[in-house]
Each structure stands twice: as C-alpha cells, then as structure tokens.
Amino acid sequence: xxxxxxxxxxxxxxxxxxxxxxxxxxxxxxxxxxxxxxxxxxxxxxxxxxxxxxxxxxxxxxxxxxxxxxxxxxxxxxxxxxxxxxxxxxxxxxxxxxxxxxxxxxxxxxxxxxxxxxxxxxx
Amino acid sequence: xxxxxxxxxxxxxxxxxxxxxxxxxxxxxxxxxxxxxxxxxxxxxxxxxxxxxxxxxxxxxxxxxxxxxxxxxxxxxxxxxxxxxxxxxxxxxxxxxxxxxxxxxxxxxxxxxxxxxxxxxxxxxxxxxxxxxxxxxxxxxxxxxxxxxxxxxxxxxxxxxxxxxxxxxxxxxxxxxxxxxxxxxxxxxxxxxxxxxxxxxxxxxxxxxxxxxxxxxxxxxxxxxxxxxxxxxxxxxxxxxxxxxxxxxxxxxxxxxxxxxxxxxxxxxxxxxxxxxxxxxxxxxx
Amino acid sequence: xxxxxxxxxxxxxxxxxxxxxxxxxxxxxxxxxxxxxxxxxxxxxxxxxxxxxxxxxxxxxxxxxxxxxxxxxxxxxxxxxxxxxxxxxxxxxxxxxxxxxxxxxxxxxxxxxxxxxxxxxxxxxxxxxxxxxxxxxxxxxxxxxxxxxxxxxxxxxxxxxxxxxxxxxxxxxxxxxxxxxxxxxxxxxxxxxxxxxxxxxxxxxxxxxxxxxxxxxxxxxxxxxxxxxxx
Numbered sequence: 001x002x003x004x005x006x007x008x009x010x011x012x013x014x015x016x017x018x019x020x021x022x023x024x025x026x027x028x029x030x031x032x033x034x035x036x037x038x039x040x041x042x043x044x045x046x047x048x049x050x051x052x053x054x055x056x057x058x059x060x061x062x063x064x065x066x067x068x069x070x071x072x073x074x075x076x077x078x079x080x081x082x083x084x085x086x087x088x089x090x091x092x093x094x095x096x097x098x099x100x101x102x103x104x105x106x107x108x109x110x111x112x113x114x115x116x117x118x119x120x121x122x123x
Numbered sequence: 124x125x126x127x128x129x130x131x132x133x134x135x136x137x138x139x140x141x142x143x144x145x146x147x148x149x150x151x152x153x154x155x156x157x158x159x160x161x162x163x164x165x166x167x168x169x170x171x172x173x174x175x176x177x178x179x180x181x182x183x184x185x186x187x188x189x190x191x192x193x194x195x196x197x198x199x200x201x202x203x204x205x206x207x208x209x210x211x212x213x214x215x216x217x218x219x220x221x222x223x224x225x226x227x228x229x230x231x232x233x234x235x236x237x238x239x240x241x242x243x244x245x246x247x248x249x250x251x252x253x254x255x256x257x258x259x260x261x262x263x264x265x266x267x268x269x270x271x272x273x274x275x276x277x278x279x280x281x282x283x284x285x286x287x288x289x290x291x292x293x294x295x296x297x298x299x300x301x302x303x304x305x306x307x308x309x310x311x312x313x314x315x316x317x318x319x320x321x322x323x324x325x326x327x328x329x330x331x332x333x334x335x336x337x338x339x340x341x342x343x344x345x346x347x348x349x350x351x352x353x354x355x356x357x358x359x360x361x362x363x364x365x366x367x368x369x370x371x372x373x374x375x376x377x378x379x380x381x382x383x384x385x386x387x388x389x390x391x392x393x394x395x396x397x398x399x400x401x402x403x404x405x406x407x408x409x
Numbered sequence: 410x411x412x413x414x415x416x417x418x419x420x421x422x423x424x425x426x427x428x429x430x431x432x433x434x435x436x437x438x439x440x441x442x443x444x445x446x447x448x449x450x451x452x453x454x455x456x457x458x459x460x461x462x463x464x465x466x467x468x469x470x471x472x473x474x475x476x477x478x479x480x481x482x483x484x485x486x487x488x489x490x491x492x493x494x495x496x497x498x499x500x501x502x503x504x505x506x507x508x509x510x511x512x513x514x515x516x517x518x519x520x521x522x523x524x525x526x527x528x529x530x531x532x533x534x535x536x537x538x539x540x541x542x543x544x545x546x547x548x549x550x551x552x553x554x555x556x557x558x559x560x561x562x563x564x565x566x567x568x569x570x571x572x573x574x575x576x577x578x579x580x581x582x583x584x585x586x587x588x589x590x591x592x593x594x595x596x597x598x599x600x601x602x603x604x605x606x607x608x609x610x611x612x613x614x615x616x617x618x619x620x621x622x623x624x625x626x627x628x629x630x631x632x633x634x635x636x637x638x639x640x
Binding site for chain 2: 411414417418421422425472473476477478479480481482483484485487488637638
C-alpha cells in the first residue's frame with residue numbers, strides 16, 4: 001500500500017487518499033480481507049490530520065470498498081464484479097465528459113467529435 | 124466525555140488590548156492550530172488555558188475539570204512548551220529532572236533519560252548555554268516524560284530547522300495516537316504544522332475570525348484571481364479581502380457563491396495561509 | 410510537602426553561593442576578632458553573619474526573572490505553597506547561619522572564654538533582627554519586584570542596607586561598651602550584668618516575635634500574589 005500526497009493537486013487531501021486506496025483495491029494491490037492501518041496510524045504515517053483520514057475511510061466505506069468494525073479496524077471487502085464495473089463505468093463517463101466539455105468550448109460539432117472518437121478506437 | 128478542552132467566552136482586558144469571547148471545544152485525540160498574527164492574543168489565550176494567567180472572565184475546562192476546582196490536578200494534565208525556554212537559566216538537566224520528579228507523580232525518569240539520550244541534550248551544560256533547538260527539545264522531554272492530557276505549544280517550532288520540525292510533527296501525532304489526548308498549538312506561520320491540524324481557530328486583534336475543521340475551511344473557500352475591471356458588483360460584495368494589484372486581483376470567496384464567478388475568473392483551492400491573509404485584510408478595511 | 414519542594418528549588422537555584430559560604434563565615438570570624446576579643450568579638454561576628462544572611466537569603470529572587478519563572482508557575486501547586494517554600498528557604502538559610510554562630514559560642518565557651526549571659530541574649534536579638542530583615546526584604550521583593558528585571562540598583566540597596574546598618578551598629582556598640590559599663594572615666598556606669606535575666610527573656614521574645622512577623626509577612630505576600638494577574 002502506498003499513498004502519495006500532492007500539495008499541488010486540485011483534489012483535497014482526503015480525496016487523494018480515497019482515490020489512491022480505491023485504485024489499489026481495484027487493481028488488487030491491496031487484497032480483499034486485508035486490514036488497513038487505523039485512521040490515526042495512517043494520519044501519522046502520511047502526516048495529515050485525523051479528520052482527513054477519517055473522511056477518506058468513511059467515504060470508502062460508503063462506497064462499499066471497506067468495512068470498519070469496532071475494535072478490528074477497517075477491512076477491505078471483496079470487490080464484486082458489479083461494483084468494479086460501476087467504478088470503471090464512472091471513470092469512463094468522467095473521461096468522456098471532459099472530452100465533450102473541451103469540444104464544446106472550442107465549438108466542435110457532434111460529428112467531428114464522434115469522428116475523433118472512432119479514429120481513436122481504431123488505433 | 125468527548126471534549127478534552129472546553130473554552131467558553133474567555134475574555135481578558137488590558138489597557139491597550141482586549142481578548143474577547145474566545146469559545147471553542149477540542150475533542151479527545153485531535154489537534155488544533157491556534158492561528159493569528161503577532162500580538163493578536165494567542166499567547167494570552169494559551170496562558171489563560173495553562174493557568175499562568177488568571178482566568179477572570181469565562182471558563183476553561185480540561186477533561187471536565189476547571190482550575191478553580193483543583194489547581195493541582197488541573198495543572199498536572201497540562202504539558203506546556205513555550206517559544207523560549209522557561210527553565211531557570213542556571214539549571215542543568217539534573218536539576219530539572221529533580222524538580223519534575225518532586226512535583227509530578229506520573230513522571231518517568233527512564234522515559235526522560237531516553238529523550239535526553241536520543242536528542243543528544245548535554246547533561247553538564249547550563250540551560251542558558253543550550254542552543255534554541257536544545258531548549259525546545261528539553262521542554263518537550265520534560266512534558267512528554269509524564270502523563271498529560273493536553274499539550275499546549277506556544278510558537279514552539281519557531282526558528283527550528285526542518286529536520287526538528289518534522290520530528291516534532293511526528294511527536295505530536297504520536298501523542299494523540301491513542302485518541303485520549305489532544306494538542307493545541309499557536310503559530311503565526313502555518314506551513315508544515317497546517318498539515319496535521321484537525322481544527323483551526325483564527326483570531327485577529329483579540330477577536331475570533333474563523334473556527335472550523337481545517338478540511339471544511341479549505342473546502343468552504345475558493346481563491347479567486349482575475350482582472351479587477353471585470354468584477355461585477357454582485358461578486359464584489361461577496362469577495363473577502365479583495366487585493367487589487369496592477370495586473371489583476373486576488374481574493375477569497377465562499378465556495379457556495381461560486382456561481383457568481385462565471386468563466387471570467389481563475390479560481391483554485393486556497394491554503395489556510397491565503398484564507399488568513401485575505402481575512403485579515405478584510406478586517407483591517409472595516 | 411510541596412512547600413519543601415519549592416524550598417529545595419531555591420537551594421538548587423542558589424547552589425553557587427553555598428560554595429563560598431564557608432569562606433564568608435571564616436571572614437566573619439576574622440572581622441569579629443579584629444574588632445574585639447571574647448564575647449564582644451562574637452557579637453560583632455554574629456552581626457556580620459546576620460548582615461551576610463540578610464543579603465544572601467534574597468538570592469532566589471534574582472534567579473527568578475520573568476522568563477525563567479515560567480517553569481515554576483506551571484508546577485502543580487498553589488501560590489501559598491510557592492510563597493511558603495520561598496520563606497522556608499529564607500528562614501532555613503538564616504537558621505543555618507544562626508547554628509554556625511551557636512557553634513562558635515559553644516567553642517568559645519569550651520575554650521574558657523568568659524561569655525556573660527547578656528551577651529548571649531544580645532546574640533539572640535541579632536538573630537531575631539536578622540530574621541526580621543529577611544522577612545521584610547522578602548515582603549518588599551514580592552510586593553514590588555518579583556519577576557521584574559532592570560531594577561538591580563534599588564534591589565541591591567534593599568538587600569544590603571538594613572544588614573549593614575545592624576553590623577555597623579553592633580561594631581559601634583562594642584567599641585563603646587566600656588564607656589557604657591562605666592569602667593572608664595565619665596562612663597555611664599550601667600552594668601548589663603544586673604539585667605541578665607531580663608536580657609535573656611528579651612532575646613527569646615525577640616526571636617518568637619520575628620518568627621511571628623515572618624509568618625504575617627508570608628501571609629500578606631500570598632494574599633497579594635493571589636490577586637495578581639500572574640499567579
């Protein structure tokens with residue numbers, strides 16, 4: 001498990017932690033069943049505030065990646081395929097929306113954009 | 124009992140300075156940064172908390188206990204590190220060890236000696252001949268070697284080198300690790316300390332300006348930049364601490380007013396320092 | 410108990426002056442024998458010791474200026490205990506020097522010097538005055554000077570003047586003793602021997618009164634400091 005905080009990032013620190021943990025859970029670097037370091041332990045290791053790591057963990061919990069049990073700490077849940085799929089879908093949508101936004105800003109037509117899309121798919 | 128430190132309507136009047144209505148709570152296991160410019164009342168507040176100054180107006184409780192209820196128990200809960208050495212100049216480490224042993228039943232000599240060894244503090248020098256860093260580390264050794272509930276740090280890392288500052292950050296985070304103890308530190312420059320603070324309390328000229336969880340503060344504000352001429356009146360009303368320069372302006376805007384920005388301005392996540400600077404500016408203009 | 414711990418702090422603060430105290434006591438003896446002989450020289454020596462006591466018993470105040478005091482203010486103790494500790498330091502310091510004088514009287518007695526009772530009584534009065542000067546100086550330092558820097562000169566006058574006055578007074582008295590006793594022509598013809606019993610009572614009462622006044626001074630200091638901003 002690794003977490004690297006960037007002060008230049010536009011993402012708040014809790015979101016950086018959340019995203020990096022999510023990434024590593026999704027690609028299997030942090031296997032299911034693994035116990036994550038405690039909120040306070042992580043805060044100390046990364047050098048951020050306890051509130052920040054608490055928020056990262058509770059959002060991961062809300063999204064179904066980890067479960068926190070009293071006295072046992074936070075455990076990585078099995079990433080079932082639906083969840084995985086959902087996460088990837090979300091990311092695809094995000095990427096495409098950015099592209100569409102940019103296209104709109106420069107006044108590109110729908111057809112031009114889909115052309116680029118198809119061309120890129122071929123390569 | 125989740126609150127470790129409760130400060131209610133704390134006020135203090137001097138001839139040319141007033142500290143007014145300071146109120147906050149700090150839960151167990153968290154760190155608060157008490158921020159303000161020099162002379163804003165930080166030291167006065169912390170001295171009122173440690174009981175070195177008398178609390179005449181308002182109420183301070185540590186772990187539910189007020190100083191009036193039990194001076195000794197109250198003071199035993201506090202570990203204080205100041206911006207300069209508060210030890211008698213002519214003491215050596217052995218004298219300090221001696222006094223702490225006499226006065227604090229929870230003092231662990233082994234722990235204390237361990238810190239002295241680890242930080243290479245000279246046993247045979249007078250305190251007045253210590254370097255600034257050594258003095259600070261000795262203060263830390265003397266408070267961390269006993270059982271306290273609240274660490275009060277008054278500009279303790281000022282003028283220390285980055286290696287020592289990092290060491291102190293680690294110490295503070297270890298201190299709150301068990302979730303039972305808390306830290307309040309004052310500072311006029313945030314930098315590295317900002318990272319580990321859970322809460323920020325910001326005062327200016329003895330008055331409260333901002334008080335919130337640090338993450339909330341950063342999210343609740345945007346740093347806005349752009350051309351001064353383009354600011355619409357509706358937006359200008361909401362900008363905090365507008366600073367107009369030759370080639371553009373910079374200001375802070377509450378995040379919920381973001382829709383006023385449109386596409387004409389650049390905005391980004393502010394640092395606490397930037398929020399603080401613009402808030403001070405807006406106060407001075409009033 | 411914590412008052413005793415504060416007393417200990419004062420001894421640690423002033424440990425340097427303890428090193429040269431023996432030399433000062435020898436000096437006191439030399440001064441005494443230089444002025445007179447036997448019991449009279451002891452009176453001078455004791456007044457010199459009381460002079461020394463009144464100066465050096467206030468030393469802890471000098472070591473406790475603003476910044477260096479923080480540590481002591483943070484200690485878990487009350488103002489009462491802190492002030493009591495300081496006064497215990499003063500009393501014990503004067504007491505130690507008093508014991509030295511007592512031993513000196515004993516040595517002189519064993520060596521066969523004639524030590525009239527009234528001189529012993531006068532010695533006790535000197536001790537009482539020594540204690541009283543110490544208490545008044547402490548009162549002064551607590552009321553006007555505690556923790557303040559830059560008032561060296563005034564504080565030095567307060568530390569030195571009263572003890573010095575007593576020392577010179579006693580030296581003058583010893584020089585005039587034969588005149589008073591009337592053993593020389595034109596003397597007053599007062600024989601202190603006759604009053605010995607009374608002298609002894611006066612000596613003991615003086616010491617008790619001095620101790621009582623010290624306690625009162627300490628109580629006043631506690632009240633004043635408790636009402637101060639800096640506890």
